[in-house]
Amino acid sequence: MSASKADAVVATPTQPPRKQAPSGARRASKPPRKPSGIVKSVTPYLLVAPAILGIAFLLFYPVVRNVMLSFQHYRFKQLISRSADYVGWENYQAVFKDDEFWEVTRRTFYFTAINVVAIMVISTLCALMLMKLGKTMRIVVLIGLVAAWATPVIAATTIFKWLFRSDNGVVNWALVKLGFDYEGYTWFAHGTSTLTVVTLLIVWQSIPFATLTLYAGLTTVSTDVYESARLDGAGPVRIFSSITFPILRPIFALVTSLEVIWIFKSFAQIWAIAGENGPINDVRTLPVYAYQQGMSLKLFDMAGAISTITVLILVVMLVFYFRQMFKQEREADK
Amino acid sequence: MKRRLLVAAGVAAALTGVAACGSDSSSDDNKKESKAPGASAPAAGNGKTVRVWLMKGSAPDDYIAALKTKFEADHPGAKLDVQIQQWNGIGQKITGALASNDAPDVVEAGNTQIAQYGASGGLKDLSSKVNELGGKDWLTGLSDPGKVDGKTYGIPFYAANRVVIYNKDLFAKAGITTPPKTRAEWLDVTTRLNTGDQQGIYLPGQNWYFYSGLLKDEGAEIATKSGSAWKANLDGAPAVAAAGFYKQLQALGKAAKDGDEKTQPEVLAADGGKIAQFIAVPGEAETIIKSNPALKDKFGFFPIPGKDASKAGATLTGGSDLMVPEASKNQDLAYDVIKLINSDEWQSKLAQATKQLPNKTTLASAVTADPGGAAMMEGAKNGFATPNSPNWASVEENNPIKAYLTKVMTGGDPAAAGKEANGSIEKTLNTKN
Known part of the structure; x- marks a missing residue:
């Protein structure tokens, strides 16, 4: 959905290279072939067909199936008998009547907001720092970022779970050494402390992508602009707010929207940390709630309704967002 | 709704018939x-x-x-x-x-x-x-x-069903010749055994099987059916008393308050004779001895003590x-x-x-x-046995009793935590299929 838009957005600050690339490609493909009409018109479709089929099978089919499920009465019995009745909006009505759903939805929004703000602030600072660092340190930091990014989600989650163990976790040990009363503190006993750990984990996992993207954007801004700003007596804060941010606004917008998607749909971290022994009912967000209803309670229909609602919320948020963005872009072009 | 269910059931029956044929x-x-x-x-x-x-x-x-x-x-x-x-x-x-x-x-x-x-x-x-x-x-x-x-x-x-498995050497060293028969004796014995780096009992905070036995001894069950609806009982006086005893006993060892008994065999096998007691099915002793043969012949068994000496504690089958x-x-x-x-x-x-x-x-x-x-x-x-409902398995799948126990073990209010767990259990048990 966002791929083509993403390309367009990324391309804005780096226009010259993009303009060259396609023309070069066209020139290369022109001379040798003289295909006939039909072959010429069919070939591109044949070439993309496998990709389209793959996406249709792996993405569209499950989505359609999920939406269908949400309009059926589909539970364990129906799974075994393989027949289910359509019940209209019954599942949606049940979901909306449930206080649990609203509590979870509220938590999902707060959780997303806190995480995205933290990620964007820290990543921006990291990216700005990278610009100022000398070559060696910059490479060291980049390696660190890439390593954090390359750590598989479940591996990272398991490591965090160990770090915060109550009996022999490194975090409690360090806090005790520093003089805090954290002897045997159980991080995963309460909703707030569990969510704190999950937030730390997710922010840590997200920073590399955001930082590297913003850093890539920063490197495209011509140094002349900064120099003249500095000559005019602008301080670092002023430079950022009046030059860097406005120029890179599309990149900031893109990274923010990607992070919103990423956090809103984050599941593995929360489930792996709190699913089995933690206070899962106090920390579940919408995707976790959908999974819980479907896989644990075998209410596949409710899970279908909740996940469809989750997708719709995301779409609405992002459509609103993209419209805003394109409006700004159009104004900027005038 | 009702008719729809009937139709669904009919279709289901017809289809299973087809499948069976x-x-x-x-x-x-x-x-x-x-x-x-x-x-x-x-x-x-x-x-x-x-x-x-x-x-x-x-x-x-x-x-x-x-x-x-x-x-x-x-x-x-x-x-x-x-x-x-x-x-x-x-x-x-x-x-x-x-x-x-x-x-x-x-x-x-x-x-x-x-x-x-x-x-x-x-x-x-x-x-x-x-x-x-x-x-x-x-x-x-x-x-x-x-x-x-x-x-x-x-x-x-x-x-x-679960029993108490104890280390015979540690009991002998502490001069304990007869296994405890009441909860009071059990606490007393376990306190005496809990010295230095030796643990009186290894009891993870989330052993809900053991907890439901304590609850039964107090005269309550996790959930009971009244009419057509299930009611969970983790907030009443029996639940508070059961959780209180669990907490007292749990504190006489070093097991995690936020873990369950799944890794218990590995912990015991790696322990090397510093844990005086643990709660498990007797077969677990064999598993432990298999991975650490040094513990062979070290284990003794006694039933979970009841509130008084007249009968052993109730156990979940x-x-x-x-x-x-x-x-x-x-x-x-x-x-x-x-x-x-x-x-x-x-x-x-x-x-x-x-x-x-x-x-x-x-x-x-x-x-x-x-x-x-x-x-x-x-x-x-x-x-x-556990509450006889087709939905009970779903309760276990996402067991709110574990989170409840951890809250109580770490000093939370048992009645408030119990009420929260009740809500979750009742919702699951009362869901229509």
């Missing part, structure tokens, strides 16, 4: 034979393979090998293929198997799990076989959870049942496997080999000679 065609000849007079004659083999799923640790390898030899001798041409399953993620695996066209023929499942599979329509109704199998002597802790609406879907396999999926293609042979395992001879053999309780009260002598078995029998007298 489909799978019968391949075993038509077996059908005829088993319907002939003398229905107990073994079903014919005809080159068929009977697939049996047993859980890890349910039966030792040589028992399985002997069972295979015996079954194949009785059914010339048939093959018995026993596949050992891991506990982790077994629920989803069985669900998938029941919904498939290619289900195994016999499946073992935990006694608290059967009802949901039975209610789903994925299991063969075995009610007509109960008499032939001697069902009146079955342990009710195994046979009751195997029933849904009076129909039997699970045939008792074996039972086990754990164990397994055997079931035949509706989608099995060899249902007659599957039943013959169950019949063989259910026979007195093979039940006694299994009990002696695994130190678990046989499925019939009449076979108790097979284990009482063993100290672990004796302690287990003592506790089994006061045994009970």
Whole structure:
């Protein structure tokens, strides 16, 4: 959905290279072939067909199936008998009547907001720092970022779970050494402390992508602009707010929207940390709630309704967002 | 709503009928034979393979090998293929198997799990076989959870309940000659054993099996049915008292307050004799000794102490049942496997080999000679089962009692935490399928 838009957005600050690339490609493909009409018109479709089929099978089919499920009465019995009745909006009505759903939805929004703000602030600072660092340190930091990014989600989650163990976790040990009363503190006993750990984990996992993207954007801004700003007596804060941010606004917008998607749909971290022994009912967000209803309670229909609602919320948020963005872009072009 | 449900049920019934017909065609000849007079004659083999799923640790390898030899001798041409399953993620695996066209023929499942599979329509109704199998002597802790609406879907396999396993050396060193018989004595003994780097008891904060026994001793159950609705009881005075005792006992060791008993065998095996007691089924002692032979002959057993000395603490009956999926293609042979395992001879053999309780009260002598078995029998007298609802398995799948216990262990208000857990349990149990 966002791929083509993403390309367009990324391309804005780096226009010259993009303009060259396609023309070069066209020139290369022109001379040798003289295909006939039909072959010429069919070939591109044949070439993309496998990709389209793959996406249709792996993405569209499950989505359609999920939406269908949400309009059926589909539970364990129906799974075994393989027949289910359509019940209209019954599942949606049940979901909306449930206080649990609203509590979870509220938590999902707060959780997303806190995480995205933290990620964007820290990543921006990291990216700005990278610009100022000398070559060696910059490479060291980049390696660190890439390593954090390359750590598989479940591996990272398991490591965090160990770090915060109550009996022999490194975090409690360090806090005790520093003089805090954290002897045997159980991080995963309460909703707030569990969510704190999950937030730390997710922010840590997200920073590399955001930082590297913003850093890539920063490197495209011509140094002349900064120099003249500095000559005019602008301080670092002023430079950022009046030059860097406005120029890179599309990149900031893109990274923010990607992070919103990423956090809103984050599941593995929360489930792996709190699913089995933690206070899962106090920390579940919408995707976790959908999974819980479907896989644990075998209410596949409710899970279908909740996940469809989750997708719709995301779409609405992002459509609103993209419209805003394109409006700004159009104004900027005038 | 109601009519729709009826229609759904009708369609479901019709479809299962179709499915059953489909799978019968391949075993038509077996059908005829088993319907002939003398229905107990073994079903014919005809080159068929009977697939049996047993859980890890349910039966030792040589028992399985002997069972295979015996079954194949009785059914010339048939093959018995026993596949050992891991506990982790077994629920989803069985669900998938029941919904498939290619289900195994016999499946073992935990006694608290059967009802949901039975209610789903994925299991063969075995009610007509109960008499032939001697069902009146079955342990009710195994046979009751195997029933849904009076129909039997699970045939008792074996039972086990939790006892206290103690380190005999550490007890002797502390001068304790008789195991505690009351909760007060137990706390006293455990406090004396909890010195230095030695732990009085290794009790993870989330052992809800143990907790539900304490609750039962206080006169309450996790959930009770009044009318058509379930009500959970984790916020009342009995629950507060049970949680209070658990917390006191738990503090006399170093086990994590936010963990369950899953890694207990590994902890005990790595321990090297610094843990004085732990709560487990007696068979776990064997598992621990296998990975750390230095602990051989160190373990003694006593039943979980009751509130007073008159009787042992109540224990949740754990164990397994055997079931035949509706989608099995060899249902007659599957039943013959169950019949063989259910026979007195093979039940006694299994009990002696695994130190678990046989499925019939009449076979108790097979284990009482063993100290672990004796302690287990003592506790089994006061045994009970989880709430008999097809939805109970869903409660366990996402067990709110664990989070509740951790909250209480870490100083939370037991009544408030209990109320929260009640809400979750009631919602799940009262969900209509």
